Amino acid sequence: MNPFRRxxxxxxxxxxxxxxxxxxxxHFFTLEVQPDGENMVVRAAPEPxxxxxxxKDDNYAINQNDFTAVLDNPLRQTAFxxxxxxxNRGTIxxxxxxxxxxxxxxxxxxxxxxxxEIISDKNYKVILGLNKTAGEGVIVCDCLEEPITFPINQLSxxxxxxxxxxxxxxxxxxxxxxxxxxxxFLVDLYFRWPQVEVAKKDFNVFDLFPSLIxxxxxxxxxxxxxxxxxxxxxxxxxINQTQDYQLKVYQQAIxxxxxxxxxxxxxxxxxxxxxxxxxxxxxxxxKALKRLMESYLAVGMDDExxxxxxxxxxxxxxxxxxxxxxxDLAGKAESRRNRLMGRLGRFARNKxxxxxxxxxxxxxxxxxxxxxxxxxxxxxAPVLVIECYLEEQRIARLTKPPYKxxxxxxxxxxxxxxxxxxxxxxxxxxEDEIVVDTLRVDEEERVQLVPLHASVFNLRANGERELTxxxxxxxxNKKVKEIAHFxxxxxxxxIAIILDTxxxxxxxxxxxxxxxxxxxxxxxxxxxxxxIYTFDSKVLKMTDFTNEFDELVPRVMTLSPLGATRxxxxxxxxxDALVGQNGTxxxxxxxxxxxxxxxxxxxxxxxxxxxxxxxxxxxxxPGGVFPEPQEAAMFLESMARLTGSIYTRVRRVDNLDExxxxxxxxxxxxxxxxxxxxxxxxxxxxxxxxxxKGGTRVRFRTLN
Numbered sequence: 001m002n003p004f005r006r007x008x009x010x011x012x013x014x015x016x017x018x019x020x021x022x023x024x025x026x027h028f029f030t031l032e033v034q035p036d037g038e039n040m041v042v043r044a045a046p047e048p049x050x051x052x053x054x055x056k057d058d059n060y061a062i063n064q065n066d067f068t069a070v071l072d073n074p075l076r077q078t079a080f081x082x083x084x085x086x087x088n089r090g091t092i093x094x095x096x097x098x099x100x101x102x103x104x105x106x107x108x109x110x111x112x113x114x115x116x117e118i119i120s121d122k123n124y125k126v127i128l129g130l131n132k133t134a135g136e137g138v139i140v141c142d143c144l145e146e147p148i149t150f151p152i153n154q155l156s157x158x159x160x161x162x163x164x165x166x167x168x169x170x171x172x173x174x175x176x177x178x179x180x181x182x183x184x185f186l187v188d189l190y191f192r193w194p195q196v197e198v199a200k201k202d203f204n205v206f207d208l209f210p211s212l213i214x215x216x217x218x219x220x221x222x223x224x225x226x227x228x229x230x231x232x233x234x235x236x237x238x239i240n241q242t243q244d245y246q247l248k249v250y251q252q253a254i255x256x257x258x259x260x261x262x263x264x265x266x267x268x269x270x271x272x273x274x275x276x277x278x279x280x281x282x283x284x285x286x287k288a289l290k291r292l293m294e295s296y297l298a299v300g301m302d303d304e305x306x307x308x309x310x311x312x313x314x315x316x317x318x319x320x321x322x323x324x325x326x327x328d329l330a331g332k333a334e335s336r337r338n339r340l341m342g343r344l345g346r347f348a349r350n351k352x353x354x355x356x357x358x359x360x361x362x363x364x365x366x367x368x369x370x371x372x373x374x375x376x377x378x379x380x381a382p383v384l385v386i387e388c389y390l391e392e393q394r395i396a397r398l399t400k401p402p403y404k405x406x407x408x409x410x411x412x413x414x415x416x417x418x419x420x421x422x423x424x425x426x427x428x429x430x431e432d433e434i435v436v437d438t439l440r441v442d443e444e445e446r447v448q449l450v451p452l453h454a455s456v457f458n459l460r461a462n463g464e465r466e467l468t469x470x471x472x473x474x475x476x477n478k479k480v481k482e483i484a485h486f487x488x489x490x491x492x493x494x495i496a497i498i499l500d501t502x503x504x505x506x507x508x509x510x511x512x513x514x515x516x517x518x519x520x521x522x523x524x525x526x527x528x529x530x531x532i533y534t535f536d537s538k539v540l541k542m543t544d545f546t547n548e549f550d551e552l553v554p555r556v557m558t559l560s561p562l563g564a565t566r567x568x569x570x571x572x573x574x575x576d577a578l579v580g581q582n583g584t585x586x587x588x589x590x591x592x593x594x595x596x597x598x599x600x601x602x603x604x605x606x607x608x609x610x611x612x613x614x615x616x617x618x619x620x621x622p623g624g625v626f627p628e629p630q631e632a633a634m635f636l637e638s639m640a641r642l643t644g645s646i647y648t649r650v651r652r653v654d655n656l657d658e659x660x661x662x663x664x665x666x667x668x669x670x671x672x673x674x675x676x677x678x679x680x681x682x683x684x685x686x687x688x689x690x691x692x693k694g695g696t697r698v699r700f701r702t703l704n
Contacts, residue, residue, distance in 0.1 A: 023052075023076060023079075023155070023156060023157075023158055023161040024051050024052055024053065024158065025048035025049070025050065025051050025052065025158075026048070026049050026050050026051075026052065026067055026070075026071050026072060026073055026076075027046040027047060027048055027049060027071060027072040027165065028046070028047055028049050028071050028072070028227060028228050028244055028247050028560070029044045029045065029046055029047070029072075029169060029189055029227040029228035030044070030045050030047050030228055030230075030243045030244060031043070031044055031187050031188070031189060031228050031229070031230040031243060032044075032045070032230075032241075032243075033187055033230060033232050033239060033241055034239075035179065035239060036176065038178070038179055039176050039177065039178055039179055040176070040177055040178075040179045041174050041175070041176050041177075042109065042111075042174065042175045042176075042177065042187055043170070043173075043174045044166065044169055044170045044189060044227075044228065045166065046072065046162055046165045046166065046169075047244075047251075048251075049071065049247055049250070049251050049254075050062070050067070050250075050251070050254055054254070054258075055067060059261055059287065060254075060257070060287070061285050061286055061287040061288070062537075063537055063563075063564070063597070065564075066536070066537035066562065066563040066564055066597075067562075067563075069193075069225065069503070070225060070226075070503065070562040070563070071225070071226075071227060071562070072165060072169075072227065074105075074191075074193065074194055074225065075105075075164075075165060075168060075169075076161075078102075078103050078128055078194060079155045079161065079164060081102070081103065082102065082103075082128065082129075082130070082137050082152050082155070083152055083153065083155060085102065085130060086130065086134075086135065086137075086152045086153065089130060089134060093130050095132055097132070098131075098132055098147075099129050099130060099131050099132060099138040099140065099147065100129045100130040100198070101127045101128075101129040101140070101197035101198065102127075102128055102129040102130065102196070102197055102198060103127070103128045103129070103194045103195070103196060103197060104125055104126065104127045104128070104194060104195050104197050105125070105126045105128075105168070105191050105192070105194050106123065106124075106125050106191060106192045107123070107124055107125075107126065107169065107189065107190070107191045108121060108122075108123050108189070108190045108191070108224070109121060109122045109123075109124075109170070109175055109187075109188075109189050110122075110186075110187070110188060110189075110190075111177050111180060111185055111186070111187050112185060112186040112187075112188065112511070113180075113182055113184075113185055113186070114182075114184050114185065114186065114514075114515050114518060114557065115511065115512065115515045116186070116508060116510075116511020116512060116514075116515065119180050119182070119185060120177045120178060120180075122175050122177075124141055124142065124143055124172075125141065125142070126139060126140070126141045126168055126169075126171060127139070127140040127141070127197060128140075128168065129197070130152075131147070131149050133149070135151060135152060135153060136149045136150065136151065136152065137149065137150050137151075137152045137155075137164075138150075139167050139168055139171055141171045141172070143171060143172045144171055144172065148167045148171060150163065150164050150167070169189070169191075169227065182234075183233065183234050183235070184231070184232065184233050184234070185232050186229065186230065186231055186232070186511075186557060186558075187229070187230045187232065188226065188228065188229040188230070189226070189227040189228050189229075190224040190225060190226055190227065190506075191224070191225055191227065192224060192225075193223070193225070223503060223504070223506050224506050224507060225506075226506065226560045226561055226562070228243065228244055228560075229243070229244055229557075229558040229559070229560060230242065230243045230244075230558065231243075231553075231554045231557040231558050233554070240554075242554035242555065242557070242558055243558065244558050244560065245542070245554065245555040245558045246501065246534055246540065246542065246555070246558060246559050246560055247560055249281065249540060249542060250282075250538075250540060252281075253278060253281045253282050253540070256274060256277055256278045256281070257278045257282075257285075257288060259274050260274035260275045260278055260288075260291070264291065264295070268294070268295035268296075268298035268299050269295075269298075269299045271291070271295050272292070272295050272296065272299065272301070275288060275291055275292040275295060276292065279292055280541065281540065281541050282538055282539065282540060282541075283312070283539060283541065283573045283576075284315065284538060284539040284566060284569040284570075284572075284573060284598075284599065285538070286315055286318065286319055286599055289308070289312060289315060289316065289319065290319050290320075292308060293305050293308055293309060293316070293319075293325065296308065297325070302329050302336075303336070303382055303425055305325065305329055306329035307382050309325060309329070311576050312572070312576070314572060314599075314600040314601075314604035314608075315569070315572075315599050315600060318599050318600075336425075337384060337385070337425075340384055340423075340425065340427065341384070341385065343427065344385075344423055344429070346427070347423055347424075347427050347428055347429040348427065348428050348429070349428065349429060349430065350379070350424065350428035350429060350430050351430075352378050352379075352380075353376070353377070353378045353379045353422065353424075353428075353430035354375070354376070354377045354378045354430075354582050355374065355375070355376050355420060355422050355430040355431060355432045356374060356375050356432050356582070357372065357373070357374045357418060357420055357432050357433075357434050358373050358374055358375055358491075359371065359372070359373040359451055359672070359674070360372070360418075360434075360436050360449075360485070361434070361485075361487070362434040362435060362436070363435065363436065363437060364436050364437065364485060365436070365437045365438070365484075366409055366436050366437070366438055366449065367409060367438060367676070368408065368409070368448060368449070368676060369406050369407070369408045369448040369449065369680075370406065370407060370408075370409070370448070370449035371404050371405065371406050371407075371448070371449055371450075371451060371703075372388055372395075372396075372404070372405045372406070372407055372418055372420070373403060373404045373405075373451070373703070374403050374420050374432065375403065375582050375583075376403060376422055376430075376582070377580060377581055377582030377583075378582070379422070379424055379430070380426075381424040381425045381426035381428065382424065382425045383399055383400065383422060383423075383424060383425075384399075384423045384424055384425045385397055385398070385399055385422075385423050386398040386399070386403070386420065386421070386422045386423070387420070387421045387423075388405045388407075388418075388419070388420050389417075389418070389419040389420075389421070390407050390409075390416060390417075390418055391416050391417055392417075392419075395407045401579060401611070401612075401613070402611060402613070404703070406448065409438040414437070414438060415435050415436070415437055415438070416435070416436055416438050417433055417434070417435050418433065418434050418435075418436060419431060419432070419433040420432050420433075448676065448677050448678075448679075448680055449484065449674050449675070449676055449677075450674060450675055450676070450677045450685070450702065451672065451673070451674040451702070451703040452672070452673045452674060452675075452687075452689065452700045452701070452702055452703065453489070453644060453670065453671075453672060453673075453700060453701045453703055454670070454671045454672075454673055454689060454698050454699065454700035454701075455644070455645075455646075455666050455669050455670055455671075455698070455699050455700070456669045456671060456691075456698055466488065467671070468486065469483040469486035469673070470692075471691055471692060471693070472486075472673070472689060472690065472691060472692065472698065473689075473690050473691075473692050474673070474675055474687070474688070474689050475687070475688045475689075475690075476675075476677060476679065476685050476686065476687055477679070477684075477685065477686050478686070481675045481676070481677070482675060482676075483673055483674070483675050484674050484675050484676055485672070485673070485674045486671065486672070486673050487671065487672050488670070488671055488672075489584060489670035489671060489672055491583045491584045492525070492527040492528050492529070492582075492583040492584070493524065493525075493527075493528040493529070493583060493584050493586060493667055494528070494529055494545060494578060494581035494582070494583040494584065494585050494586065495524075495528065495529070495530045495531075495586045495587075495588060496530075496531045496532075496533065496574035496575075496577055496578050496586070496587045496588070497517060497520075497530060497531070497532050497533070497588045497590070498532075498533040498534070498535060498570045498571065498574050498587065498588070498589050498590070499513060499517070499532070499533070499534050499535070499556075499559065499590050500513075500534075500535060500536070500565060500567070500590055500591035500592055500593065500621075501534040501535065501536045501559050501560065501561050501562065501563070502535075502536045502537075502561065502562075502563055502564055502565040502592075502593060502596075503536070503561050503562050503563060504561070504565075504592055504593050504623070505561040505592055505621075506561040508653050508654070509592055509621050509622075509653050510559060510561055512653040512654065512656040512657070513590050513621070513653075513656060514556050514557050514559055515656070515657060516590075516656040516657040516659065516660040517532075517556050517590075517660070518553050518556060518557065519657045519660065519661070520657075520660040520661070520663075520664060521549040521552055521553060521556075522549065523661070523664050524547070524549060524664075526547050527547070528547060528583075529545040529546055529547050529581070529583075530543070530545065530546065530547075530549065530552065531543055531544055531545045531546070531574075531577055532552060532555070532556060533570055533573065533574055534559060535565065535566045535567065535569065535570035536561075536562055536563030536564060536565065536566070537562075537563030537564045537566065537597055538563070538566065539566055539569050539570045539573050541573075542555055542556070543555060545577070545581060563597075564596045564597035565591070565593050565594065565595055565596045565597060566595065566596075566597045566598045566599075567589075567591055567593075567594075567595040567598060567632060568595050568598035568600045568601060568602060568604065568605050569598040569599060569600055570589075571587065571589065571605045571609075571616070571639075572600055572604060572605055572608055574587050574614075575587065575605075575608050575609060575612055575614050578612075578614045579612060579613070579614065584615075584667070584670065585612075585613050585614045585615065586614070586615050586616075586617060586645075586667065587614050587615070587616045587617065588617045588618075588619070588660075588663065589616060589617070589618045589619065589636060590619045590621065591618075591619075591620060591621065591629065591632060591636075592620070592621035592622065592623055592629060593623065593629045593632060594629045594630065594631045594632045595631070595632060602631075602635045605635075605639070606638070606639065606642065609639055609642060609643055610642060612643075613703075614643060615643045615644060615645040615701070616636070616639045616640055616642075616643045616645055617640065617645045617646060617647075617648075617663050617666075618636035618637070618639065618640055618647050618648065619648045619650060619656070619659055619660075619663075620632065620633050620636060620647075620648070620649045620650065621650050621653055621656075622650065622651055622652075622653070633649060637649075643701060644699060644700060644701025645666070646662075646663070646666060646699070648662070648663075673689070673700070682702065685702075687700075687702065
């Protein structure tokens with residue numbers, strides 16, 4: 001267990017008694033920005049994120065440890081401590097001074113540019129303690145003319161606790177700042193882990209037991225805890241603001257899951273739509289996945305259950321009855337498939353599905369054995385069967401990716417047709433057809449067309465000049481091979497960006513990651529599409545694939561660091577989402593730490609990516625006060641090599657946007673290259689692709 005996780009576990013143990021008394025919710029703070037002439041005013045209000053009773057509810061897959069030291073939980077713990085001390089007031093406070101200081105918090109309310117640099121800020125210290133009057137607590141701050149008092153024994157009342165939160169976090173009520181000249185800016189609120197204001201020796205150890213962790217010098221004391229973030233965009237004298245989008249998505253998801261549990265009491269059919277909606281937002285929740293599987297089975301939706309288990313098989317491997325159900329459902333699906341196969345001629349054409357033969361291209365010259373590859377997207381119903389034809393002779397039947405079929409044209413010459421027909425379980429179909437030129441070859445010279453996907457970023461021989469196949473030399477087992485086909489990859493990009501929002505990402509790392517994503521989005525074309533996921537103690541889908549990049553920016557710019565690190569689960573979820581997309585499929589991973597909480601493993605991720613067209617571009621950030629991510633770094637580097645992409649390890653985050661630009665330039669430097677090989681075993685091909693001028697090696701991935 002790493003030091004931070006150990007600190008969280010200790011926190012949970014020390015503060016366990018508080019759960020029986022304290023208020024019912026964990027809160028974040030919405031920061032409302034209002035113009036005030038040439039200035040602006042910021043107000044803060046607590047908003048419930050999640051109820052504490054859900055942390056202990058077995059129906060929810062929520063780790064209590066991940067919420068022990070985040071958002072307002074330290075304040076809640078302090079409220080419990082004050083109540084404990086009030087019961088022993090006579091032994092710890094002589095009443096001679098106006099108040100007894102107990103705990104202090106240092107807050108930072110800042111206005112920042114979109115890179116996270118402070119434009120203006122307000123730093124202040126708030127002291128909480130016992131007031132001279134029995135039963136009263138006190139809030140003291142240099143910004144106050146008079147201390148604020150509160151009834152200690154009423155802090156369990158939600159209204160009283162809310163007032164306590166507001167007065168503690170922003171005792172001055174509102175904060176004024178000069179209106180920034182920037183069109184876009186951030187406003188956020190952080191605090192440091194609280195400090196004890198009294199001498200430890202002056203207290204009975206039993207009185208202070210719930211707060212002993214405050215003397216801990218572990219990693220918890222070195223981080224800043226986020227309470228709320230707002231992104232502001234000034235346009236046409238209007239202020240548009242987005243507050244805590246990530247936290248609100250999670251808040252809505254928890255409410256949705258609560259509704260699903262209520263719907264389950266009415267029956268599985270009632271719960272299916274709600275569970276589907278929830279799993280689409282938090283796709284790594286094992287308990288929700290299990291309930292959705294069981295609900296599908298209860299209402300006879302066997303195909304949907306089979307598809308769900310197959311998509312998330314590594315997770316279902318850890319779910320009781322998951323894989324056994326998959327085996328049973330596979331048998332039923334085969335029987336149903338056989339029935340539908342007899343009706344293929346009656347299927348209706350589905351114009352919403354995008355089926356396209358990607359290789360060879362129309363009118364390409366092919367000879368010997370060549371790979372037929374195609375892409376499929378937009379089908380809501382599961383694939384029943386895909387049939388591939390050469391001149392109306394069926395050459396293959398497929399039911400799942402990879403969509404690649406070898407075919408041989410020996411003995412043929414002239415023009416031949418290639419056709420792919422995809423049939424779906426909703427009794428619809430889609431197809432694509434091309435014509436190619438063929439050339440007869442001798443039986444002894446049978447060859448296979450081997451496709452490569454290459455990147456030539458920073459390798460162009462003359463500035464921005466586009467390269468041709470004459471610029472390259474390709475060798476197989478040290479023998480030069482003639483390049484048969486060479487073209488620029490102009491397919492639209494489908495990009496899943498997965499961002500680490502574990503608690504170690506606080507500060508510059510998260511600010512620069514958000515800014516880097518923002519600048520990256522501004523470079524993309526309307527034909528491209530992006531989906532964004534965050535991962536901490538859960539994987540959260542922030543957006544579906546979309547090209548409305550301006551709408552994504554406010555959502556990305558208000559992320560909050562909290563929880564553990566589910567790197568492996570996030571990569572599996574993103575890969576599953578990308579496989580169903582049409583275009584060049586890319587996953588960008590931004591993380592600063594090793595996986596600490598996934599249900600799956602690096603072996604599961606490697607197995608999925610080995611058979612996937614997805615290219616993984618990892619960006620590993622420095623650990624800072626936390627240990628350097630050694631395991632994650634080595635694993636992600638190997639995934640970059642496996643998928644033919646580049647790996648970036650960042651030592652300083654101030655130029656993180658440049659790293660994203662490097663990745664973007666790589667996207668624009670993709671080429672498809674293929675050649676004919678007499679070696680049919682891919683494991684026996686030692687391939688080298690170099691530029692003729694200078695001999696620089698070119699990075700590539702074999703697509704077979």
